[in-house]
Amino acid sequence: MSTAMIVIDGASVVTLDQGRREFTTGHVVAEGNRIVAVGPGPAPAYDGARVVDGRGCLVAPGFVNTHQHLYQWVTRGLAADAGLFGWLTTLYPVWAGIDDESVHVAAQGALARLARTGCTTAADHHYLFPRVGGDLLEAEILTAEEVGLRFHPARGSMDLSEKDGGLPPDSVVQDRDEILLATEAAIDRWHDPAPDSMLRIVVAPCSPFSVTGELMREAAELARRKGVRLHTHLAETTDEGDWCQERFGCTPSEYAGQLGWTGPDVWFAHGIHFDDTEIKRLGQSGTGVAHCPSSNARLGAGIARVADLRMAGSPVGLGVDGAASNEAGSLIEEMRNALLFARARGGPQALDVRAALEMATLDGARILGRENEIGSLEVGKLADLALWRLDTLAHAGIADPVAALVLGTPPPLELLLVNGRPVVEHDTVLTVDEPTLAARVTQIQHTLIAKAG
Template sequence: MIVIDNAAIATIDRDRRELAGGHVVVDGKRIVAVGIGPAPAYDGARVIDGRGCLVTPGFVNTHQHLYQWVTRGLAADATLFGWLTKLYPVWAGLDEESVHVAAQGALAQLARTGCTTAADHHYVFPRRGGDLLEAEISAAAKVGLRFHPARGSMDLGEKDGGLPPDSVVEDRDEILLATEAAIDRWHDPSPDSMLRIAVAPCSPFSVTAELMREAAELARRKNVRLHTHLAETVDEVSWCDERFGCTPSQYAADLGWTGSDVWFAHGIHFDDAEIKNLGRSATGIAHCPSSNARLGAGIARVADLRAAGCPVGLGVDGAASNEAGSLLEELRHALLFARARPVGAGGGGDPQALDVRTALELATLDGARILGRQDEIGSVEVGKLADLAVWRLDTLGHAGITDPIAALILGPPPPLELLLVNGRPVVEHDTVVTIDEQTLARQVAQTHHDLLTKTT
């Protein structure tokens, strides 16, 4: 049993309670008490002194490409299509070992920034790479995060008019068989599951319409969720218009890709009518502000999407287009970029477009909703799984900030005192305790070097 005592608590519960000095009690995997004032005494419990700390739900990362952790810093000034053209040949050298190291590195960084549940979109499967999905699943188990890997795919190579080189695309039948096998082998639908699989063809410019349609049918037959990139750049919008005569969202809808079991990465370039239609179907959006800014792709209309009925979560996206890999940083950037985004003909921003509490919800309850887990995680409530972050806000960078939630999001990144996943400590005193960080850093550097050497 673990007792966190005398802490500020942002519950994100139905009443959005915020406790100035309260307690959270964890027994095994679940939260068994949340209240104001000191906790009752529990024999044999580990007691965490939460004075000067803020307890939040663990963050939910709704979109990433873990394998890219070992290819960061390349094509730093390119647009998306130019960046992909530069990186695809490097990724063609991926194998089980490199993906295992990359996934550990990216997941450990996520943990250090408050993440307890991570969704990953892995879509590059070189012919001689081995079982890359198993490599990242085993990495997540080692780090200790709740994991939602999405079995991605590409079947539209350069020779057929797609963007990726033919060496990294797969045959459609091969993809569907491998995806169904991954679901049968790994997907755990139980309420306290640490591992769930999604179906995730990569994007309109790397996947055929036939694969998109059949993937949706497979996912619904197996009762798992659907994920893909959509409307990330103006180049993609132009590509869809030239090839299909419609917008990316219209293309996706025609193929069965809308609904509460679907979430899109990015969703930047939607007009008012498209946002209304997506909201009506409760289709989710993984907002990745840092990556979108890094690549100059634009900024999603988060407030409009939420108002229309779309759940909007946060994602760090590919580590090679977001070298920080910090989910906490995404909260800050989501808020700041939403306020800075031009509104109307005047071109000015809106300082009330997104508030700090909404930013926190994007990273917690809204992210849980996108993954279909809002009844299990995403808030600090009795009966929910014990996925919790304890942030130290009594440092020089935070002392004197009246509002602890504003201190967390607008202040400098605070030390993470404790991160619990399923009631198990993953981070303590700002250090990941499930892996050796220094050893892993050396492995990441060596793997990065080895991958680049393969392509020179």
């Protein structure tokens, strides 16, 4: 770990600390991987420090992405006008051809894009493991280390195929015992519980319509025995609700609860179709939701009741979801869309700009169990932060820098620090050759489509 000191001076600062302090002109100092000073006015002088001129910029906590499917970056643009079930059935044959090389390229592309849009911590839900694909979890873990983001890979799974009444084809599912053994092995090999961890494993069966109840229950028991968190898709579409009613005689939320899937160690992706009783129950249990507004809209799935969930006590973070249902893969755009969609549903007071920023930072950190380490700018926390340039024509004249960041177009990213290390500078990702990578992404997609026939 580097012990270099970086001083950001003269910027607007939004801390999101307990007092929600903001400074019109202030400073943030990082030494090694920790924040060592935050305050108003000029920074103290530090011998040998790198000083970054923050004038015209806003420094904010790095964003936390709570739901993604990195492998989908090489299958964007397909089934562009389909709903969820039709989209899945179109893409499963293409995804059946992925391997460690395609996952490496896809993860590079998706993670680089996340970095360019202010993300410092990414949770990925990888649930598809073709038998001849190689070690796909290892491929994305090594890629995250290469790109430089803090990473929470969720070891997903599917054991309910078409022949058993599920949605995925037989070629992409695994046996339950195989899944549990592989998941425990991944935890033992990769999970790092240290306070400054760059890598934590999550247990994540895919969804009620692709996983048996037995796997859901045993996966929850495994996660709690190993002390890791739980994640799955839930209540994304009305089709899913109809499917659960027909098969189990209950809603997706009720089904998950019966299997032990509630509590502060659990978070659901999407969570669109919850009724009042379910929202109250989720809030009381501290169960989290990864809100994916762009993907939800792209697939016509609906608008999650974000304001109601937050008021009930559920932590609601943001996710870009898979790149095949959100081709932009931009976390800052999810923050803006979350605010706009919440207001479209509940009126202008449903969500304010600072609440939207909290969803992108502190709430996401809470979902991942890391609110004491990341999500705000405070002395002693990890040096995960973004410096946004707000003095260009696109944002000039907007007096409130938080409003400029949330409501305006994505501004240039002057600097992104992850664990104290620069990953983006002057709107350029330092760890990836983007033109070369773009060509590889195109090549991989053509190969996958050809393999699918």
